[in-house]
Amino acid sequence: MSDSAALTGKTVGGTVLSVDAMGGDLGPSAVISGMAKAAAKNDDLRFIVHGPKAELEALIARKRGLSDKCEVRHAEGVVTMDAKPSLVMRSGKDTSMWSTIEAVRKGDASVAVSCGNTGALMAISMIRLRKIEGVNRPAIACLWPSRNATGFNVMLDVGADIRADAEDLLQYALMGASYARNGMDLARPRIGLLNVGTEEHKGKAELKVAAELITRGADAADFEFVGFVEGSDLPSDRADVIVTDGFTGNVALKTGEGTARLIRELLGEAFKKTPFSRIAALLAYTSLRRLSKRIDPRRVNGGVFLGLNGTVVKSHGSADSTGVAAAIKLAARLSATGFNKRLAARIAQSEAAVANIIQPEDPQS
Numbered sequence: 001m002s003d004s005a006a007l008t009g010k011t012v013g014g015t016v017l018s019v020d021a022m023g024g025d026l027g028p029s030a031v032i033s034g035m036a037k038a039a040a041k042n043d044d045l046r047f048i049v050h051g052p053k054a055e056l057e058a059l060i061a062r063k064r065g066l067s068d069k070c071e072v073r074h075a076e077g078v079v080t081m082d083a084k085p086s087l088v089m090r091s092g093k094d095t096s097m098w099s100t101i102e103a104v105r106k107g108d109a110s111v112a113v114s115c116g117n118t119g120a121l122m123a124i125s126m127i128r129l130r131k132i133e134g135v136n137r138p139a140i141a142c143l144w145p146s147r148n149a150t151g152f153n154v155m156l157d158v159g160a161d162i163r164a165d166a167e168d169l170l171q172y173a174l175m176g177a178s179y180a181r182n183g184m185d186l187a188r189p190r191i192g193l194l195n196v197g198t199e200e201h202k203g204k205a206e207l208k209v210a211a212e213l214i215t216r217g218a219d220a221a222d223f224e225f226v227g228f229v230e231g232s233d234l235p236s237d238r239a240d241v242i243v244t245d246g247f248t249g250n251v252a253l254k255t256g257e258g259t260a261r262l263i264r265e266l267l268g269e270a271f272k273k274t275p276f277s278r279i280a281a282l283l284a285y286t287s288l289r290r291l292s293k294r295i296d297p298r299r300v301n302g303g304v305f306l307g308l309n310g311t312v313v314k315s316h317g318s319a320d321s322t323g324v325a326a327a328i329k330l331a332a333r334l335s336a337t338g339f340n341k342r343l344a345a346r347i348a349q350s351e352a353a354v355a356n357i358i359q360p361e362d363p364q365s
Contacts, residue, residue, distance in 0.1 A: 014046040015335045018109035020100040021051040022078040023116025025318045034324025036063040048103050050075050050096040075099040079116050085123035101128045104310045110335040111311040129310035132344050137161050137168050138307035141179050147237040150184050157246040158253045164245035169210035175306040176241035177223040178346040192229035192239030302327035311340045
């Protein structure tokens, strides 16, 4: 694309996304194919794509009509999956990931999308975009298939930081409620705190303190706290937002994805085992296809970094074109709703409303 036609986040006539084409396990071809799939379903999408210019332009040229929707920004370096975030911060300014975040920081694009190294992406995002005032630890929120009317619930944190004290969990509840309210149109989201049981006496000390803080802050922040929830509640309709620390959330996320893949594979094997089972599969084809689509983790791919002055969607590193397209669809939806500005405003409002419950007691009182 020529300089005169360069895209910016303020360009009239389209939603501009900044896409890191490098770093995913399947290489830039999967990312470009995902972009083409997403663009075919949303003509308003425009992309700033980051990586080796000659290689990316060749891949983009193979997708009909995609070249007119893309600006390629050259970046030689690639952040590998095993790269240490500290090393990337010192010497990663020439990488596609850094360039991707810079486009959002400068306002050229509204949302960044990357399949790359999660730790490095969070580190770059925190340094270049900065945290929203009042946020201690940003979190990664993901959509989890559930029996809720929306078809999903929100879970956070799923891997931004393995640590989380009681006040962090309260902030996650505030951010999760804002995400559910602004991104899923839920007027009064229901918040659940993940624990080893629903009884009040169970769990670590910080969970009990967090439950007390969230309970006291619920009315001020305009959400309903349903108390402790268990792992079996993740796909249920008991809560709209599940709050947990990044270690537990990431383990739960990977377990859920692996289980969904196993079910799909076992169903496929079962219906291919005998001639009668093949006939049964044909008779049940429509229902099986609907089920397969519902439990396909690729179609809900994309974790959102919450708590930053800019929106970043983290796609799975192993995402294929379908997974990348899903992450781009999520990014476009967040951009269209002005999600991050609304989130920042809501967090500031909620923080002010519940400030009195997280201040330490005056030792003189």
